[in-house]
Amino acid sequence: EPEVTQTPSHQVTQMGQEVILRCVPISNHLYFYWYRQILGQKVEFLVSFYNNEISEKSEIFDDQFSVERPDGSNFTLKIRSTKLEDSAMYFCASGKLASYEQYFGPGTRLTVT
């Protein structure tokens, strides 16, 4: 059964560094999402992406964040200059046309030191 994959599973970075989190959505899906979960808190929507552009973003998704689909398979989340409070689990999700269903990846745990 196809699934969403994310790499790396755990990323440690120093404050101020740029980090790129990678996701490979399910191949025939057209909608892509990033969610974030700070340890001990709820999962929060960051951004949705469709047709090569952002369709909606939350207040959390400020200028430090960007998303890209650089080729036909990857979907990336870049944080330009990481802060301590960016430490969280980041989940990618994808969905297919004419369906509300989203499929989560296993997550990337980002630790900013």
Next chain:
Amino acid sequence: AQTVTQSQPEMSVQEAETVTLSCTYDTSENNYYLFWYKQPPSRQMILVIRQEAYKQQNATENRFSVNFQKAAKSFSLKISDSQLGDTAMYFCAFMKPITSGTYKYIFGTGTRLKVLA
């Protein structure tokens, strides 16, 4: 704005017993979807059960069932014959359409369930 409330931060249940996790939500939308996700210590998000708001019949998936009360905006999860492997964090989630056929989840704060041997 839509909100999802899970009023039970922690619960425990004896193995083989039944437990109900509560969830309420607030929305003015008519077209939406509701979900329960399980998050074990690995922190992976595992879909337990889903309910389309337009369906009156409560969803069931093996030992998991929901009590969906649309007028009361309530969506509780019942776990029957609890197993040790059910120990996890459980998140209730509301999903609504946003733009261009995309949807977004709004999650509750979670209920930590511990199944006791």
